Amino acid sequence: MLDDRDRKLLGLLQEDADQSVTVLAEKISLSLSACSRRIQRLEEAGYIARRIAVLDRDRIGVPTTVFALIKTTQHSDEWIDGFRRIIRDIPEIVEVHRLTGNYDYILKIVLPRVEHYDVIYKQIVRKTELFDVSASISMEVLKSGGAFPVDYAV
Missing domain, CATH: 3.30.70.920 (Lrp/AsnC effector binding domain/regulation of amino acid metabolism (RAM) domain)
Incomplete structure (x- = not known):
């Protein structure tokens, strides 16, 4: 089950998946390690299918x-x-x-x-x-x- 921080994290990653975990953690008010674990959990659960570069x-x-x-x-x-x-x-x-x-x-x-x-x-x-x-x-x-x-x- 996702919580509001998970949803906010997914939204931030969609805007710019190249943001550092430090920046993301700060934006959702989590520690660096807790934010990193959330991203890993979201990837393992299939919410994050892949990370890509959007070309011009x-x-x-x-x-x-x-x-x-x-x-x-x-x-x-x-x-x-x-x-x-x-x-x-x-x-x-x-x-x-x-x-x-x-x-x-x-x-x-x-x-x-x-x-x-x-x-x-x-x-x-x-x-x-x-x-x-x-x-x-x-x-x-x-x-x-x-x-x-x-x-x-x-």
């Missing part, structure tokens, strides 16, 4: 985002496993969700420029059968990479 997309050359909506007539386990392998092997595809509604999947694709979408599109359609693909170009990011709300954690 412009600096690394992938400023463009395309969302591809996919419809398929295939829903067998074999097709889904194959589709997972295809998308796993394309690094420009950074996020994929299975959906309810009119489309089956949405892919978030990061690219050096919008014209590069055709390269990714062809990599997918050469390897699997799709019924329909519709793509939209992100014009502006209004919110991204937000921290998860920690108030619901138990």
Whole structure:
């Protein structure tokens, strides 16, 4: 069971996981060793899945985002496993969700420029059968990479 300090610690780590344990301990009014033990416990319990560096997309050359909506007539386990392998092997595809509604999947694709979408599109359609693909170009990011709300954690 998490307490308020655990939740505050999780929120602080989401803002900046590079903060020293000393700074974190000070912010949540704990000793250095107690704070360190809490972080270790949260990691072991799976609340902290991993720590990553968030890169500047412009600096690394992938400023463009395309969302591809996919419809398929295939829903067998074999097709889904194959589709997972295809998308796993394309690094420009950074996020994929299975959906309810009119489309089956949405892919978030990061690219050096919008014209590069055709390269990714062809990599997918050469390897699997799709019924329909519709793509939209992100014009502006209004919110991204937000921290998860920690108030619901138990």
